[in-house]
Amino acid sequence: MKLHYQLNIAFTTLLLVILSVTGFIIYSLILDLLIQDEQRQLEQKGEILVSVLNQEFDDRQNTQQFREFLQDQDLQLFMFDRQGSRVLYSTMPSQIARGFVATNDFSDENEPLWEYGNDKYVTSRILFYPESAGLELILLTPLNDLQAVQHNFFVRLLVVFLIGAAAAVILSYIFTNKLVTPLTRLKKQLKKIEKRQFDQIEPIKATGEIKEVEQSVFEMADELQQYMKTQQAFFQNASHELKTPLMTIQGYAEGIRDRVFDKEDEEKGLEVMVTEVKRLKTIINEMILLAKLDSEQSVYHPKRIEVASLVNQVLDRTLPLKNEKHVLIHYSSEPGVTLYADEEKLLQALLNVTVNAIRHAHSLVNISVKKSNEVTTIVVEDDGEGITKDLLPHIFHRFVKGNNGETGLGLAISRAIVEQSNGTISVETSDYGGAKFVLTFS
Known part of the structure; x- marks a missing residue:
């Protein structure tokens, strides 16, 4: 499967999981919030009713008017006597009222939902003044009404989620396409590299x-x-x-x-x-x-070596050639400089560079060793004619020979050894007029 489709499927799956979890949580919470809100509204209505009843019907004499007033409120309610633990009055039909009394415990003040048949009701209880009278107004609202509101709210929320998900998927397709397109083009360029069509490689737009x-x-x-x-x-x-x-x-x-x-x-x-x-x-x-x-990495046997000892070995081995060419070698080094490298191989690399310098020098070869910030530098330079500019970039390539060169492999071997010793070798023009080889190790 292409990366484009994999990214879109992964994003869409993640989005669906997030929306499903969010929808479930909201669906679960919304009913509790609606119940709490309905209880507050019932409590407010109940307090108003109790206040009116206390003022208008304080004498409790005109029972018929009292009941007619409650009946006109179009509310489902009970008048409950705590002291006598009995229902004094209800706006509901007598059969339903008896069903409520038989099914629910009116004395339980902590039960927010009552049941009747297959339905549930939200309740709110308000005491009459004074409280010592023990009279209580109980208001009810069918839970089905709140569940209908819950369902209606969830349907709208689902529509919003679907629209948002569709927009997110479209944006995901656009952005993943923008992301994958450069990779697809890069793949084509890699195919050209595979076929060695280096001249046909084209740059791509990417970030x-x-x-x-x-x-x-x-x-x-x-x-x-x-x-x-x-x-x-x-x-x-x-x-x-x-x-x-x-x-x-x-x-x-x-x-x-x-x-x-x-x-x-x-x-x-x-x-x-x-x-x-x-x-x-x-x-x-x-x-x-x-x-x-x-x-072959196995040909290298690195260990801690003294650079001064290494250079002294180079001076000893180049003594005959130095005398033959009548060249003076000047050597300077900071004390205690060490390297972690294969002594025999690094000796050969430094020997190749030094012999090359002696062959091309007029009268002087300078070797210096310095260490600064954990970086060791060995410089070999001469006062010869130097290396021509056209040959300078290729001097470390195989079979590239300067004047008086032999096989053209000595400097290539030196570069391979130095690089395997975690170092670099470069060449530039010396202040003496000849070539300057710089070996750097860190």
Whole structure:
């Protein structure tokens, strides 16, 4: 079932439950309110009657006029003598009056409803003055009249509820349609991403969280497109990098087999073949390492390491190359800086960056380590010619080589290791004129 219908069904069900519970409560309460209101009205009428009777018929002598006056009021009532516990007079027919007397306890003052046959009556009791006389006027109203009012009120309330529910359902349909439509359009864009139709992706109009999802989807599509392009470039570059040494080896091998070289060229060819095999082996090993770094978490064994010790190992291993290039390495670090990372892998990443800096430096490489607000920064910069602007955005991609580069995988490996160590690596132009690599860990 579509989300649009699910939301409408859920909202309608919830609305019906709320209206049903509300209607039931109102239906139950309205009768009690009507009974209380009717009792108040009967009490007011009774008090007026008692007041008139006390004033006009105080002597109680003219019994006939007294009864005629009560009969003219068109009320259902009893005149009850508390002291004698007997009914003195009633405006009802004698048979009905006797039925009331037989069915109900007139001395019970707390009973609000009396019964006669299948009907119920609301009662209100008013004492004559003085109270010591023990005379009481009891007025009655059929409950059926109040139930009719209750029913009439509930029917009107039901009509209002139905109109409100219909309006709410229509509004729900409009709003859910407004909510679901962007999701439906977003689904179509995802289908385009699934089919790799990145050029046909279109933005959609949305607000709130859906807009954030839409932005995330488009960012994901851009990343996926860039990744696919990078993978394409990787395979193209990899095939080229592997093909070149293989063709060289094949050419010299066929020449030696066919004896087209003299002895001196043959020895030279064998040396070239050995060199190319070593180069091919290096490329393959780095490709395997890079694949493991991207896909296997088990190759990482993080622990707490001293950054100063790590940099000292880098300085020791780059000493021969530094002396060969006649480059001065200046190193500065804050004391006690530590990182939680795989020491061997991070050493390789920092070594790749430092070797790259030494190769391109004219005379100076600067390594500095700083820590601020739980963020550790390692900076490696040189005074060489730097990285060209067109190469700068792609320097960490696979098989991207600058001048004097070897396999084009060293910086890609460094980036993979740094990112797996919860860090980032970036490159910019150094104040010394060369490249500046910044490794940040938090």
